[in-house]
Amino acid sequence: LPALEGVRMELEDCAFPLLTGITCSDNPEVAFKDADLCLLVGSKPRGKGMERGDLIRENGPIFVGQGRAINDHAAPEVRVVVVGNPCNTNCLIAMANAKDVPDDRFTAMTRLDQNRAAAQLALKSGAHWSDVRNVVIWGNHSATQFPDWHHATIGGRPAAEAVRDDAWLQGPFISTVQKRGAAIIEARGSSSAFSAASAAIDHAHVLFHATPKDTYTSLCVVSDGSYGVPEGLISSFPCTTDGRGGWTIVQGLEVGAFARGKIDISTSELAEERAVVADLL
Structure with a gap:
């Protein structure tokens, strides 16, 4: 060893x-x-x-x-x-x-993806990433994930209002976050290490320190059927935590047609992956 x-x-x-x-x-x-x-x-x-x-x-x-x-x-x-x-x-x-x-x-863990999404929104809007709240990741930690800005705020303003570029939000923003891991591998010859370690600390911290009021975080958890994700899949959702290791999927968020299509793509990939490892379950 x-x-x-x-x-x-x-x-x-x-x-x-x-x-x-x-x-x-x-x-x-x-x-x-x-x-x-x-x-x-x-x-x-x-x-x-x-x-x-x-x-x-x-x-x-x-x-x-x-x-x-x-x-x-x-x-x-x-x-x-x-x-x-x-x-x-x-x-x-x-x-x-x-x-x-x-x-x-x-x-x-999709906290790394959430952090990446927050950084991209901050860079685009000229804000600091600590001013970005409630950007979340849906689906798989893969190139099909959906980084969702629809309920996010930047400095207290709706993200779309702060960015003022819908074409960027629906295109380069999503693809940059989805492909960030591959871009890092291409640049440095190995997968994300420092940012992933930092995100793992963030993830563990939020499990044992309750999310602030009206704030949620991205966690991959077992689906109960929320938002049309089949029960039993491990999918990323917007969640709140109780500070004792417990979590709850945020309910009642509006999911429009654009977001619905993106979430369904990632959900289908998760179902395909589950089928591949069915003999291990």
């Missing part, structure tokens, strides 16, 4: 004030024992020219084992965040193999 030891050394060298100990192991019984929060980042990364579909069968078995280990060894109130791609379907696999753990304990 030399590479893992290298990670351990770097964590020690960061001297984080809340870090009190590190255990390195490739034994799931040890690694997941009494874990309250599991960040599942261990999947084969997408390389240059590789399609997401190529990863599904290679990474699926990893999450079968991790799901079973979480079921058998993690803490009773465990929360699981799947980061390793394809994260929606990997989350579905892990959830299906943790039979005794409630489904709502499992989430996957």
Whole structure:
């Protein structure tokens, strides 16, 4: 485990004030024992020219084992965040193999996409990304995802009013966010690392710190049929959190014809991915 030891050394060298100990192991019984929060980042990364579909069968078995280990060894109130791609379907696999753990304990990460969308809106409008609220991601963490600005605000103004460019919102904005991961791979030769790690921290933080009033965040969670997404799929929705690891899908948001079409495309991809790994569920 030399590479893992290298990670351990770097964590020690960061001297984080809340870090009190590190255990390195490739034994799931040890690694997941009494874990309250599991960040599942261990999947084969997408390389240059590789399609997401190529990863599904290679990474699926990893999450079968991790799901079973979480079921058998993690803490009773465990929360699981799947980061390793394809994260929606990997989350579905892990959830299906943790039979005794409630489904709502499992989430996957589209916070990176939300952060990317906020950055693009800020750059276009001349605002700071901290002024962007309620831009959300629907669907899959893939090139079919739908970054939705319709309910977003920038500095308290509707995003569309602040940007004043509907053609950009319906075209380059969406495609830039959808293809950002591929653009980073093309530029640096490897997949997103620093931004993904930061987003994972954001995701974990929002699970244990309640979303502010009238604010929501993007979480990939098991669908209950909301917004026409078939039950059982792990899809990104606008959500609120209670600060105790619980989440709720925001209800009652208007979804127009444009948004409906985009969400349906991503939902279809999620259903196709589920079919590919049906034997692992």
